[in-house]
Amino acid sequence: MTKLNALTIAEARDRLRTGEITATELAEVCLSAADAAKALNAVVHPTPEIAMDQAKAADARIQAGDAPDMCGIPLGIKDLFCTKGVPSQAASGILEGFKPEYESTVTTQLFDAGAVMIGKLNMDEFAMGSSNETSVYGNVVNPWRRGNDDTALTPGGSSGGSASAVAADLCLAATGTDTGGSIRQPAAFVGITGLKPTYGRVSRWGIVAFASSLDQAGPMAKSVTDCAIMLKTMAGHDPKDSTSADIPVPDFEAMLTGDVKGQTIGIPKEYRMDGMPDEIEALWAEGHAMLEDAGATIVDISLPHTKYALPAYYVVAPAEASSNLARYDGVRYGHRAKLAQGDGVTEMYEKTRAEGFGAEVKRRVMIGTYVLSAGFYDAYYNRARRVRAMIKKDFEDVFAQGVDAILTPATPSSAFPLGQEFDDPVQMYLNDIFTVTVNLAGLPGIAVPAGLDRQGLPLGLQLIGKPWEEGALLNVAKAVEDRAGFVSKPQKWW
Amino acid sequence: MSIDIETARKVAHLARIKVEDEDLPALAADFNRILEFVEHLNEVDVEGVEPMTSVTPMRLKRREDVVTDGGMADKVLSNAPDAREGFFAVPKVVE
Secondary structure, eight states: OOOGGGOOHHHHHHHHHHTSSOHHHHHHHHHHHHHTTGGGOOEEEEOHHHHHHHHHHHHHHHHTTOOOTTTTOEEEEETTBOBTTBOOOTTOGGGTTOOOSSOOHHHHHHHHTTOEEEEEEOOSGGGOOSSSOSOTTOOOOOSOOBTTBOOOBOOOSSSHHHHHHHHTTSSSEEEEEESSSTTHHHHHHHTOEEEEOOTTSBOOTTBOOSOTTTOEEEEEESSHHHHHHHHHHHBSOOTTOTTSOOSOOOOGGGGOOOOOTTOEEEEEGGGOOTTOOHHHHHHHHHHHHHHHHTTOEEEEEOOTTGGGHHHHHHHHHHHHHHHHGGGOSSSSSSOOOOOOTTOOHHHHHHHHHHHHSOHHHHHHHHHHHHHHSTTTIIIIIIHHHHHHHHHHHHHHHHHHTTOOEEEEESOSSSOOBTTOOOSSHHHHHGGGTTTHHHHHHTOOEEEEEEEEOTTSOEEEEEEEOOTTOHHHHHHHHHHHHHHHOOOOOOOOOO | OOOOHHHHHHHHHHTTOOOOGGGHHHHHHHHHHHHHHHGGGGGSOOTTOOOOSOSSOOOOOOOOSSOOSOOOHHHHHTTOSSEETTEEOOSOOOO
């Protein structure tokens, strides 16, 4: 019998409803798994008391016959989400000690549906990073290793704690956020499924902002079905987020037939990068074959502005970050530097921000400040926004030609060792090469585990869908999941 | 475009982040690497393309201009590093 913490949401929901298991048991098992997994550094603020209270309440609801899908399901919550009375630091020193007086819309919806929070999860500081090495809490470790080699590997980032916690069965699923690939890249690195919804599908209210025109929260879970179940609870219009879409949220789970007959799947030639490892190329070809086997028609497509996506992103995202992070000034919350005699308010800002922000966050805030400064705004920021419009149009054109979804690799490599020194910050940015276009165009994208490389590490495929058609996208992902038959789990060493 | 040490100093000040003098050369070098990467955008012909303002075309919703929330100064101040008598306290701003 599967250990309770290794259950999927769908399995746990069904067993909770039949009374075979209780939410309290399930929470206890996850809490002790999390407690025993300190070596992963995924859970940074455990919340056992909240979890047990929520689990008891969930059990009462289930007994009363009032049990939504997420009722009694233990989740990990990325530290970027504000959770009332619980530290919510975005993995930054500048928010040390911050305990929100309010609850984010996403966590409110999940908790109202009966979900159970086991704790807050580690991440890259302010979601800026692709290896979970910029966190004030220290690195997250990937539960996967290269065979018997005990080199510590990255779980990816920025949702590295979410990825590691779900892969190691510390919770059944977790919330993530994705600004340039921060759900999909870590999901691929740990062999789980992660969905970035269409921009506007999920409310951003109460989520610490990084780049507001790109940020979107989504589920990270053990199956496509679980992502569908969890997305339904996370999504929906929120008057408190003016960019959240006022359109109905369908029952995504009911749309998962796995039947993709007659659908057209595009393979973009620009995603075939020079120097791409042959294993990634081979995996992509396998994905192609799986969808063909499922009855889809595969066509070659072109997204001509793909190579400009990362440069555009590294103007737009830092520009928005420099504006969003201006609020961390040592006045209203978080860290304030100790001041010297005679220091005024400017010194307070400068010292507070120098002490509170890590190196990568400072770098991006300053790049953003530069590209928005007088004289450079047009040359950098407006040009990047124009290129962004062209990248979006590339996608609109292929969808207009009848393409239903696009298949690409999720990442250019499998998980790499922690502690690799990059002389050049741009090297780390290349991790998001396959995922970042999706954020720039506001589209839904999903990473599905599809195989292992020669070192025994998971590799993922990415599917990109049309705006608001997460249901159809999840269904194509299901067809890949059914055929890939990915059941591998990391061998427990922690 | 190349960023020198003086420009790096100016940008750090605009961003209100204190950077020690000895750290400025490395910061300028990082800026230059990132900007060199970003300058690939100059290869694109953007003539006639409108800068994107919103990724999903939508009309922002409007609501009545009325008070919907408030009266919770204690909660607003509860996370402040220094709050006194119902206010945020900061070092002297005006001489």
